[in-house]
Amino acid sequence: MGIALKRPVLVGGLGLTAGLWLLDVVEQSPVDSSMMMGAIALGSGLWWLKNLGKPTVPVWEKPAAADRAAVEAALAEVNAVLEALATEAEFNPSSLTAIESQIATQRQAQADILKGLDRGLDRGLDRTDLTLAITGGKAVGKTALAAQLTANWQAEQSQITLLDIGEAQTAELAAADLVLFVAAADLTDSEFQQVRTFVDAGQPLLLVFNKQDQYAPMERAQILQRMQAQMAELGVEGVAIATVPSPIKVRRHLPNGEVEETYEQPAPELDALTAKLTQQVEQEAQTLVMATALRQAKALKVSAQALLNDQRRQQALPLVEQAQWIAAGTAFASPLPTLDLLATTAINAQLILDLGAVYGQKFSLEQAKAAAGTLAELTVKLGLVELTSQALSSLLKSHAVTYVAGGVLQGVSAAYLTHLAGLSLIDFFEAQSQLDPRDRQFTFAQLGPRLQALFQQGTGLQTFARQALKHLPSSQAVTVDASAASL
Numbered sequence: 498m499g500i501a502l503k504r505p506v507l508v509g510g511l512g513l514t515a516g517l518w519l520l521d522v523v524e525q526s527p528v529d530s531s532m533m534m535g536a537i538a539l540g541s542g543l544w545w546l547k548n549l550g551k552p553t554v555p556v557w558e559k560p561a562a563a564d565r566a567a568v569e570a571a572l573a574e575v576n577a578v579l580e581a582l583a584t585e586a587e588f589n590p591s592s593l594t595a596i597e598s599q600i601a602t603q604r605q606a607q608a609d610i611l612k613g614l615d616r617g618l619d620r621g622l623d624r625t626d627l628t629l630a631i632t633g634g635k636a637v638g639k640t641a642l643a644a645q646l647t648a649n650w651q652a653e654q655s656q657i658t659l660l661d662i663g664e665a666q667t668a669e670l671a672a673a674d675l676v677l678f679v680a681a682a683d684l685t686d687s688e689f690q691q692v693r694t695f696v697d698a699g700q701p702l703l704l705v706f707n708k709q710d711q712y713a714p715m716e717r718a719q720i721l722q723r724m725q726a727q728m729a730e731l732g733v734e735g736v737a738i739a740t741v742p743s744p745i746k747v748r749r750h751l752p753n754g755e756v757e758e759t760y761e762q763p764a765p766e767l768d769a770l771t772a773k774l775t776q777q778v779e780q781e782a783q784t785l786v787m788a789t790a791l792r793q794a795k796a797l798k799v800s801a802q803a804l805l806n807d808q809r810r811q812q813a814l815p816l817v818e819q820a821q822w823i824a825a826g827t828a829f830a831s832p833l834p835t836l837d838l839l840a841t842t843a844i845n846a847q848l849i850l851d852l853g854a855v856y857g858q859k860f861s862l863e864q865a866k867a868a869a870g871t872l873a874e875l876t877v878k879l880g881l882v883e884l885t886s887q888a889l890s891s892l893l894k895s896h897a898v899t900y901v902a903g904g905v906l907q908g909v910s911a912a913y914l915t916h917l918a919g920l921s922l923i924d925f926f927e928a929q930s931q932l933d934p935r936d937r938q939f940t941f942a943q944l945g946p947r948l949q950a951l952f953q954q955g956t957g958l959q960t961f962a963r964q965a966l967k968h969l970p971s972s973q974a975v976t977v978d979a980s981a982a983s984l
């Protein structure tokens with residue numbers, strides 16, 4: 498425990514510029530608001546500092562190759578989420594039936610993914626059904642390529658479905674086992690990023706340099722080389738083709754001495770591509786299928802987690818509400834002339850522990866206190882304390898000249914700030930739950946933009962104030978002026 502201060506650090510009128518400060522939260526339930534005024538200590542806040550300095554953009558890593566074990570692991574994660582959902586739904590009888598049917602749908606999707614692993618083979622075929630999708634920029638030859646491949650190569654590959662997707666990012670494209678990304682020149686930045694997005698998503702891709710007939714032989718080789726060099730770091734291969742080479746002018750010397758000029762249509766040059774495709778669909782079909790199943794399993798995990806988050810939100814919102822009224826009462830009763838953010842911070846620390854428990858995140862008391870300190874710091878830095886007080890003081894007008902000066906304003910302000918903190922924490926926990934556990938970073942400094950966005954939405958401050966007043970002792974003394982300016 499740090500050094501106990503005689504007076505809490507004041508925020509608002511004095512402004513919080515001192516940097517980091519912490520306080521001890523009474524370790525029991527926060528319900529008794531008098532406890533909130535307990536020991537106040539100055540801590541080091543090192544945990545927060547340490548996390549603040551971390552780079553948030555990690556070095557790019559190619560996703561691990563997909564295999565059956567990876568698919569099964571991802572499906573096991575879905576299981577874990579669904580089991581948590583089933584358990585937690587028990588506490589919520591009103592939505593139990595709805596959740597049970599959502600769980601059944603998810604289970605079916607899991608079964609479908611497993612079944613998809615044996616595509617084609619399950620029908621007694623010796624080849625795996627695969628879907629290839631052609632995409633890329635405008636007029637690069639996507640449609641022409643689809644036509645050529647259908648007419649020639651695909652005749653011997655009847656298990657293949659070939660789709661000309663165009664430029665759009667469709668669900669069909671995302672579901673394809675192999676993407677042929679067509680470009681007709683050096684990749685633009687945006688094309689490179691698109692390719693990377695596929696790779697990041699774990700979608701196998703082949704880069705196809707089309708229209709190479711438009712370049713002199715030397716230049717062709719150079720473009721292909723540049724593409725292959727760029728692709729190498731992504732683990733993507735590149736091939737050069739000419740789907741519909743431009744007609745070539747042919748001069749012929751006739752016996753009578755005249756020169757006849759005709760145009761000849763050269764044959765398509767697709768060999769590099771078709772050889773690669775044949776090899777992929779015949780020898781690497783299982784890898785392609787596993788990659789698709791893994792993407793599907795991951796998407797399923799996201800949707801299962803979203804269901805769980807909806808469920809948890811229903812538990813979390815009452816906790817936020819409880820905390821905000823405790824904050825209101827505590828701030829109202831405070832003898833200090835300005836908003837006592839320290840007391841609010843103690844309440845927020847407890848809220849972080851409680852919300853963490855709902856979202857399956859265990860924090861130590863120290864971490865919760867540091868996080869609440871960060872939240873308070875952000876609230877002050879973003880000017881939300883000032884802005885809330887201003888907005889509310891114009892809303893709260895007393896009929897009696899002597900409305901409990903400060904007390905009511907402080908109570909409602911503290912409640913509103915706790916409300917915003919609680920909602921941004923819920924958002925934050927939901928976002929974290931969708932990350933791979935290894936990528937989760939409970940750096941509460943990230944809450945800044947969320948807090949600000951919530952505050953700027955600023956809707957319902959008047960309704961909120963009216964509600965808050967019901968939770969304060971002297972509510973008769975104050976009314977909310979419906980005509981007063983809102984945020």
Ligand SMILES: Nc1nc2c(ncn2[C@@H]2O[C@H](COP(=O)(O)OP(=O)(O)OP(=O)(O)O)[C@@H](O)[C@H]2O)c(=O)[nH]1
Nearest residue numbers: 635636637638639640641707708739740741742743
């Ligand atoms: N010189 C040359 N022209 C080609 C080649 N491949 C396609 N083209 C021509 O490029 C033009 C566009 O071809 P499309 O197949 O319509 O291209 P696309 O990507 O489907 O175009 P959008 O769907 O409009 O984006 C057509 O005139 C094709 O004949 C090629 O290898 N060499």
Ligand SMILES: [Mg+2]
Nearest residue numbers: 639640641663
């Ligand atoms: Mg087209």
